[in-house]
Amino acid sequence: MAVTPIRVAMLGCGTVGSEVVRLLRDHADELAARAGAPVELTGVAVRRPHRHGDLADLLTTDAAGLVTRDDVDVVVEVIGGIEPARTLLLEALKAGKSVVTANKALLAEDGPALAEAADASGVDLYYEAAVAGAIPLLRSLRESLAGDRITRVAGIVNGTTNFILSAMTASGSSFAEALEEATRLGYAEADPSADVDGYDAASKAAILASLAFHTRVTASDVHCEGIRSVTSSDIAAAAGMDCVIKLVAICERIPPDGDVPESVSARVYPAMIPAVHPLASVDGAFNAVFVEAEAAGQMMFYGQGAGGAPTASAVLGDLVAVARNRVGGGRGPRESAYASLAVRSMGTVRTRYHVSLDVDDRAGVLAAIAGEFSHRGVSIAAVRQTGGGNGGEAARLVVVTHAAPEAALAATVEVLAGLDVVRGVDSVLRVEDLGRKGVAG
Structure with missing residues (x-):
């Protein structure tokens, strides 16, 4: 008995879309x-x-007409943007x-609206390709x-x-030099x-x-900082602490604390x-993501996080x-936002800081700086001074803190800049x- 085909319409045919077509064929x-x-x-x-x-009669410029055609069962969207x-x-x-999309920007801004529309029609919404390319992270x-x-x-x-950041670490190059190399090799867009x-x-x-904590989290909820300000001196300072600098995304479930109920934190910054x-x-x-769960413990997902073939x-x-x-x-999993x-x-959010200061090389400087940290309830884990020694000259002072509320740390740095x-x-x-237990904690 003949089986009815699943008929697919695709929006976009760039790097990812052309690979999807190739794999389908x-x-x-x-x-x-x-x-x-x-x-x-x-x-x-x-x-x-x-x-x-090469796509001949399959092509159309009428995207709106295509997605509602009677001979379409599934729409695959790889055009990106909102x-x-x-x-x-x-x-x-x-x-x-049903919809399959790789559009992380749209999902992060308006994912709930898409999920509600899928529920209303009793169809599927899948988006594994939106995060970490070929790595089966979202499905997990x-x-x-x-x-x-x-x-x-x-x-x-x-x-x-x-x-x-890997190039800066390996060669000691500046951000601008490493970005230029990334652009030349095709890892960075013309507008990065x-x-x-x-x-x-x-x-x-x-x-x-959103997936991990069964809570609707949008891009506007995520604290976001990039890597433009990371310098070769920062890379060297990290090496001196037996660390490396990575742009990390951290999503945490924060237990209740007194009258403060359980909550979540989502943030992105170089650390x-x-x-x-x-x-x-x-x-x-490459991409790599650690997942921690109460019963399963720690798991690491690693692989190619971008590119036409992995995303396809x-x-x-x-x-x-x-x-x-x-x-x-049947239907696939629906949105879970019950929490x-x-x-x-x-x-x-409680974080730790590594602060590098140019200071006067004279008596009382360390006490003044330590006093500002103490005044805001920030405990100092380590202090290191380089340079100076002859009086009156500038010295480099590095302060590493214990975990403290981000607001207290930021306020301390702001005051230090004015001393x-x-x-x-x-x-x-x-x-x-x-x-990781027993390291830099």
């Missing part, structure tokens, strides 16, 4: 066997059809089409660990910034702002926190992490899952042990 028989029915491409919406002559993707996907879901959070209580998700989720300013990682952190931590050895454009692999995995559901008459935990403001004995605040970096 090259592995058609295997995909059909896995899905339980043939998976057929019925239309591809692009802006410049002349660039995709609009027109949001409008197109909402129309597709409203028309009863949403399905494999559905019976556990996740306490933390932390790691490297942006390959461009990891390549830049979304990557180097942390926005891409923040979108992914919002998605991870010193111990060189013995597994994340410290993740170099180049995740898209095809979702497409097979959706096809199976349609063949079997509705509050998202902590960054100022209340007469401080000539300048060279750098401020956070220090994260990321749960």
Whole structure:
């Protein structure tokens, strides 16, 4: 008996989309066997059809018409951005089409609206490719660990910034030099702002926190800092502490404290992490994420987090899952936001600081600086001075703190910058042990 094919429309056919088309064609028989029915491409919406002559009659510039066509069961979206993707996907879901998307920016901003539209129509919304490329991270959070209580998700989720920081660490190059190399090799876009300013990682952190903690977290809830201000001196300072600097996304479940109920924190920033931590050895454009759960303990997910083929692999995995559901008459996992935990403001989150100061080399300087930390309840873990020694000259003073509320640390640094004995605040970096016992904690 003939099996009705699963008919697929695709929005966009760039680096990822062209790989999706190739995999659909090259592995058609295997995909059909896995899905339980043939998976057929019925239309591809692009802006410049002349660039995709090999797709012939499949091409259209009418994306809005494509997503509501009667001969479409599933819409795959790989165009990115907020609009027109949001409008197109909402129309597709409203028309009863399941959706597979790699659009982290849209999911981080308006994921709940997409989930509600999918629920209203009884169709699927899958988005494994939105975070960490081919690494099966989201499915693990949403399905494999559905019976556990996740306490933390932390790691490297942006390959461009990891390549830049790895290059700076390996060669001693400046940020500008490492960015130029990343651009030349194709790891950085012509406009690298979304990557180097942390926005891409923040979108992914919002998605991870939402899944891990059953709470709606948007990109605007995520504290976000990029790597533009990281210098070769910072890299050297980290090495002196047996640490490396990585742009990390950290999503944590924070236990209740007195009258303060349980909450979550989601943040992205460059931080010193111990060189013995597994994340410290993740170099180049690779991604790696640590997941901690009460029963399962610590798990690490590692692999290629971007690129046409790895991302297409995740898209095809979702497409097979959706096809199976349609063949079997079922549905995939729905949005789980029952916990509705509050998202902590960054100022209340406890962090550690590494502060590098240019100071006068004279008596009383250390006491004055230590007094400002003490006045705001920030305990100092270590102090190191270099240079000076002849009186009147500038010296370099490095202060590493114990964990304290971010607001107290930031206020202390602001006051230090205005002291007469401080000539300048060279750098401020956070220090994260990321749960490894016995290191930098």
